[in-house]
Amino acid sequence: MLEEKIDSYFNYINERQAIYINKVSGAEFPWTDDEILQTYSFCNVFRELDTVTIWLRENWREPYADHPNLPFAMAMARQINWPPTLAEIGFPEEWNPEHVKNVMRARQIKKEKVYTGAYMLTGTLGGSKVEQTVDKILTPLYEDQPEIHKHSLEQSWREYLPYKGFAKFISYEVVTDLRHTKHLNEAKDIMTWANPGPGAKRGLNRISGNELNEPIHIKRAVEQMQDLLEYSVEKLEPFVPALEMRDIEHCLCEFDKYERTRLNQGRPRAKYHRPV
Numbered sequence: 224m225l226e227e228k229i230d231s232y233f234n235y236i237n238e239r240q241a242i243y244i245n246k247v248s249g250a251e252f253p254w255t256d257d258e259i260l261q262t263y264s265f266c267n268v269f270r271e272l273d274t275v276t277i278w279l280r281e282n283w284r285e286p287y288a289d290h291p292n293l294p295f296a297m298a299m300a301r302q303i304n305w306p307p308t309l310a311e312i313g314f315p316e317e318w319n320p321e322h323v324k325n326v327m328r329a330r331q332i333k334k335e336k337v338y339t340g341a342y343m344l345t346g347t348l349g350g351s352k353v354e355q356t357v358d359k360i361l362t363p364l365y366e367d368q369p370e371i372h373k374h375s376l377e378q379s380w381r382e383y384l385p386y387k388g389f390a391k392f393i394s395y396e397v398v399t400d401l402r403h404t405k406h407l408n409e410a411k412d413i414m415t416w417a418n419p420g421p422g423a424k425r426g427l428n429r430i431s432g433n434e435l436n437e438p439i440h441i442k443r444a445v446e447q448m449q450d451l452l453e454y455s456v457e458k459l460e461p462f463v464p465a466l467e468m469r470d471i472e473h474c475l476c477e478f479d480k481y482e483r484t485r486l487n488q489g490r491p492r493a494k495y496h497r498p499v
Contacts, residue, residue, distance in 0.1 A: 224450065228430040232451070233458035235478050240268045240463045259484050264493040265477050268463065269470060270399060275339070278306040283314050284404060292316060295365055297400040298383075301393055302356055303327075304339035318365045320357045327353045348387060360388035371406045377416045379407060391418055399469055414452065417468040419444040422476030429482050430475075448472055 238257055245254040253261040267273055271280070279300055287293055296315050303309055311326045330337045348359040369382035376398050383394035395418045401407040419427070424439050427447050448471045455466045483489045
């Protein structure tokens with residue numbers, strides 16, 4: 224990996240976290256002198272600071288920490304990923320698919336948002352999207368739930384992959400939620416494993432000076448992310464909390480978006496809603 228690119232990656236992380244601190248402290252917009260970060264919306268450095276994750280933590284993860292349906296609830300939450308819908312449905316203390324479909328259909332009739340706009344959800348299983356979500360994805364999952372391997376994020380992630388509607392990305396989201404619960408908070412690979420998505424791989428190629436879409440074997444990608452995690456000890460500003468492998472992977476994707484913008488290779492879709 225190229226030293227100057229490593230510095231650029233961590234400079235991005237430091238500046239993005241500084242924006243978060245400035246914003247929550249009540250500082251006036253734009254919170255940064257970086258024109259790209261002023262203009263476009265980038266995810267927080269830490270997923271736990273994102274709006275949907277905060278809602279899940281405060282309303283489901285913590286209040287129902289010991290409920291046996293918590294793993295299923297996290298899977299359900301990430302299939303829908305829209306707090307107003309989840310709030311209407313309520314935590315699934317018992318699985319009632321007809322109730323869930325009725326809530327979602329009622330929101331559709333009222334032309335209210337039902338799902339997140341952030342994920343590309345499956346639409347190929349037959350029936351309406353609501354029927355697919357509830358009847359083809361969530362009910363089969365509830366009836367035959369994957370094993371959670373208490374000491375491994377990766378093994379737990381692999382358990383979800385055979386299920387309809389749970390490809391690598393959504394499975395990763397669920398396991399990341401469970402990492403902050405009693406089910407996986409003692410996993411031995413929190414600091415050694417993450418699932419590198421396409422954006423993270425592009426970010427690694429940028430840091431390595433490779434062609435943008437050059438294939439990277441997953442083992443090599445994980446090794447490079449481990450190297451970046453080691454660099455983080457000396458590269459992060461004191462106001463940035465210590466990173467985990469998930470944070471490294473997550474920020475590689477955002478760094479790729481940043482560099483794409485800086486180099487005029489494209490633009491992020493989301494812009495900041497600037498305060499009036």
